[in-house]
Amino acid sequence: MPLTGVTILDLSRVLSGPFCTMLLADMGAEVIKIEALPDGDSVRKSGAMRDGLSYYFATFNRNKKSVTLNLKDEKGRELFEKLVLRADVVVDNYRPGVLDRLGLGRERLRSLQPKLICASISGFGESGPYRDRPAFDFIAQAMSGFMSMNGEKDGPPLRSGLPVSDLVAGLFAALGIVSALFRRERTGKGDVVCTSLTGAMIALLSYAASTYFATGEVLPRNGNDHPISSPYGLFNTRDGAIAIAPPTDAFFIRLMQALDLALLLDDPNYKTGQQRVARRAELNAQITERLSHHGNEYWIEKLNKAGVPCGPVYSVQDVFNDPQFADMAIDVPHPGMPPVRMLGFPLRFTEAECSIRRPSPRLGEHNDEVFGSLGLSPAEIKALRAQKIL
Amino acid sequence: MPLTGVTILDLSRVLSGPFCTMLLADMGAEVIKIEALPDGDSVRKSGAMRDGLSYYFATFNRNKKSVTLNLKDEKGRELFEKLVLRADVVVDNYRPGVLDRLGLGRERLRSLQPKLICASISGFGESGPYRDRPAFDFIAQAMSGFMSMNGEKDGPPLRSGLPVSDLVAGLFAALGIVSALFRRERTGKGDVVCTSLTGAMIALLSYAASTYFATGEVLPRNGNDHPISSPYGLFNTRDGAIAIAPPTDAFFIRLMQALDLALLLDDPNYKTGQQRVARRAELNAQITERLSHHGNEYWIEKLNKAGVPCGPVYSVQDVFNDPQFADMAIDVPHPGMPPVRMLGFPLRFTEAECSIRRPSPRLGEHNDEVFGSLGLSPAEIKALRAQKIL
Numbered sequence: 001m002p003l004t005g006v007t008i009l010d011l012s013r014v015l016s017g018p019f020c021t022m023l024l025a026d027m028g029a030e031v032i033k034i035e036a037l038p039d040g041d042s043v044r045k046s047g048a049m050r051d052g053l054s055y056y057f058a059t060f061n062r063n064k065k066s067v068t069l070n071l072k073d074e075k076g077r078e079l080f081e082k083l084v085l086r087a088d089v090v091v092d093n094y095r096p097g098v099l100d101r102l103g104l105g106r107e108r109l110r111s112l113q114p115k116l117i118c119a120s121i122s123g124f125g126e127s128g129p130y131r132d133r134p135a136f137d138f139i140a141q142a143m144s145g146f147m148s149m150n151g152e153k154d155g156p157p158l159r160s161g162l163p164v165s166d167l168v169a170g171l172f173a174a175l176g177i178v179s180a181l182f183r184r185e186r187t188g189k190g191d192v193v194c195t196s197l198t199g200a201m202i203a204l205l206s207y208a209a210s211t212y213f214a215t216g217e218v219l220p221r222n223g224n225d226h227p228i229s230s231p232y233g234l235f236n237t238r239d240g241a242i243a244i245a246p247p248t249d250a251f252f253i254r255l256m257q258a259l260d261l262a263l264l265l266d267d268p269n270y271k272t273g274q275q276r277v278a279r280r281a282e283l284n285a286q287i288t289e290r291l292s293h294h295g296n297e298y299w300i301e302k303l304n305k306a307g308v309p310c311g312p313v314y315s316v317q318d319v320f321n322d323p324q325f326a327d328m329a330i331d332v333p334h335p336g337m338p339p340v341r342m343l344g345f346p347l348r349f350t351e352a353e354c355s356i357r358r359p360s361p362r363l364g365e366h367n368d369e370v371f372g373s374l375g376l377s378p379a380e381i382k383a384l385r386a387q388k389i390l
Numbered sequence: 391m392p393l394t395g396v397t398i399l400d401l402s403r404v405l406s407g408p409f410c411t412m413l414l415a416d417m418g419a420e421v422i423k424i425e426a427l428p429d430g431d432s433v434r435k436s437g438a439m440r441d442g443l444s445y446y447f448a449t450f451n452r453n454k455k456s457v458t459l460n461l462k463d464e465k466g467r468e469l470f471e472k473l474v475l476r477a478d479v480v481v482d483n484y485r486p487g488v489l490d491r492l493g494l495g496r497e498r499l500r501s502l503q504p505k506l507i508c509a510s511i512s513g514f515g516e517s518g519p520y521r522d523r524p525a526f527d528f529i530a531q532a533m534s535g536f537m538s539m540n541g542e543k544d545g546p547p548l549r550s551g552l553p554v555s556d557l558v559a560g561l562f563a564a565l566g567i568v569s570a571l572f573r574r575e576r577t578g579k580g581d582v583v584c585t586s587l588t589g590a591m592i593a594l595l596s597y598a599a600s601t602y603f604a605t606g607e608v609l610p611r612n613g614n615d616h617p618i619s620s621p622y623g624l625f626n627t628r629d630g631a632i633a634i635a636p637p638t639d640a641f642f643i644r645l646m647q648a649l650d651l652a653l654l655l656d657d658p659n660y661k662t663g664q665q666r667v668a669r670r671a672e673l674n675a676q677i678t679e680r681l682s683h684h685g686n687e688y689w690i691e692k693l694n695k696a697g698v699p700c701g702p703v704y705s706v707q708d709v710f711n712d713p714q715f716a717d718m719a720i721d722v723p724h725p726g727m728p729p730v731r732m733l734g735f736p737l738r739f740t741e742a743e744c745s746i747r748r749p750s751p752r753l754g755e756h757n758d759e760v761f762g763s764l765g766l767s768p769a770e771i772k773a774l775r776a777q778k779i780l
Contacts, residue, residue: 055600124714158542171565172736175565212706218705245528309526317608319534320599349570
């Protein structure tokens with residue numbers, strides 16, 4: 001596996017950090033999830049439950065081990081530092097400064113283990129006026145400009161229905177961590193890598209940012225219409241709706257031909273992309289008229305055959321009922337219950353691979369194993385449990 | 391820099407692949423963009439232009455070199471294969487099979503250079519019934535379930551206003567590439583890594599997928615309201631609107647106290663999250679009444695001080711006018727024009743760093759340098775240009 005042999009101590013909770021370490025664990029890293037007493041990661045009790053298990057937690061924490069550890073206790077911190085001596089990476093998504101106040105700041109950890117890579121995901125980054133603000137996916141969507149671009153033309157700014165800022169920040173963090181690991185292989189040096197929910201979302205502003213920087217223009221929300229491309233959008237057919245998106249003139253020509261609207265290609269009103277944007281409503285009406293004669297299935301096959309990007313709007317159920325995406329759902333054995341279905345791997349390797357090696361852990365399931373490996377006897381571990389240090 | 395010494399041949403066009411290689415180039419990889427004649431990457435002519443330059447292109451192609459090469463010509467393929475001998479990674483976002491038909495499939499390239507890492511981004515992956523369909527960001531948003539979760543409660547499914555599937559697939563590809571590079575440092579072995587626009591988006595379904603897998607329930611679109619959390623959303627104040635998102639009971643208590651609504655904490659109707667979801671409308675009305683007495687600035691400061699995640703909805707302009715995000719815009723010197731403003735780096739390292747080393751290249755700007763380094767004389771390069779091979 002790509003990351004075999006890498007050990008990660010994971011102090012992160014909820015979504016952004018756990019998604020980051022899930023990606024790394026799927027690629028072979030050993031991830032030790034360090035959870036606070038008494039309840040551990042709050043996601044253990046959140047989202048839809050089945051057989052007493054949060055499927056949300058089970059997905060984001062597969063392939064990980066769990067230990068409990070009270071970092072507010074000196075003995076707990078000592079044990080953490082012993083784990084750091086054997087770790088390659090420490091990941092957290094605390095607010096900046098929280099680990100410093102515990103005496104476990106990066107300087108301290110890196111002085112113990114100079115090759116360590118410390119990775120942090122925060123809401124607003126390590127500096128600036130909002131550094132200490134509490135952060136949350138929705139707020140990052142709002143303050144990054146993302147929501148201003150998402151929504152109906154005449155409606156309010158909308159958050160994405162999925163927690164994209166948590167997920168994208170987690171992805172960036174994973175990329176940063178593996179890049180620092182690669183550099184360490186070549187230089188022998190550790191590093192600190194930071195990202196933030198807001199920074200990650202701003203990094204997605206793409207043409208909205210480049211248009212603003214080039215011209216000062218702030219592009220409007222535009223629903224399913226593309227601000228600078230037409231035809232483009234969701235079109236009704238006889239029995240549903242399909243997304244159609246011809247990205248260039250060549251694709252527009254194919255679309256018109258496939259719809260038996262080739263005569264519009266000679267119409268001087270639709271020659272350029274700009275004209276087609278200006279006459280979007282009347283062009284859409286003609287397309288919709290043609291589409292009304294057949295259903296989704298007919299048009300999706302016909303337009304794809306003609307080389308026009310198009311497809312249906314799938315519900316989550318539709319996605320997992322389509323054989324194309326069958327391997328994006330996997331069934332993971334969990335002791336004492338039926339296999340737990342969860343999302344598969346978006347990355348595929350040919351030589352190495354992603355894999356499931358263990359289900360999500362029970363809280364503190366690996367206390368004996370992990371602390372035992374530090375040389376603690378069963379009696380010592382039992383005593384630490386009684387003192388609520390583990 | 392994290393990826394110093396890594397050489398990437400980039401056959402990708404438009405957005406997903408170029409975003410991937412931009413991320414790698416920002417971290418120090420040498421990226422040679424290989425463009426088709428006569429016009430190269432279509433993004434050169436797309437999006438907002440200034441001083442004759444597409445700012446969209448300039449952002450996604452900073453730090454890269456550009457060569458032109460006709461891969462349909464035998465001599466062109468020969469030169470490509472010579473470049474492969476010196477490369478670590480080849481990236482493409484063609485449809486599966488296109489490179490094979492050119493005689494430049496992965497088996498061929500890896501037989502030339504066994505340590506090579508081949509990375510591909512496609513619309514639907516390397517197998518399955520839709521393998522050969524043309525793909526596009528909008529279609530991936532539609533077919534991945536993303537759109538089904540995005541939009542107003544009573545409105546149509548909505549695409550994200552930003553090309554998230556291109557960007558997220560590019561991020562996954564970058565993560566896969568660096569992970570394969572890391573493994574190669576340890577094992578000496580190359581690999582193939584693939585991702586897809588649809589797979590990348592499905593990987594973001596998070597609680598929508600886990601709820602469906604646990605219960606069979608398909609969560610509805612819900613606008614700015616969170617399906618299982620309340621209060622949560624965009625709330626009007628005296629002079630605007632703010633996003634408020636207390637993620638747990640503890641945060642709900644802080645919010646009620648900060649709004650002088652602490653008496654609701656004793657109301658048996660609002661004790662549990664479930665009750666608050668059921669009475670969302672009446673709870674929201676009470677919150678909005680309180681918020682109406684002051685403006686955004688007052689509430690954002692007050693609620694943040696109380697530890698409640700909240701913030702304004704920023705336009706793209708607001709983002710870049712806020713000192714918090716000042717370093718997410720950078721000015722890159724471009725010869726012959728004023729500096730070009732573009733998005734900064736969402737990843738920050740302490741020891742290594744991301745940096746801009748060169749502006750986006752003119753088409754074929756590095757033909758002489760790159761092909762000269764293969765031993766071609768200026769006269770040979772000139773002849774190849776005349777034959778439209780370069």
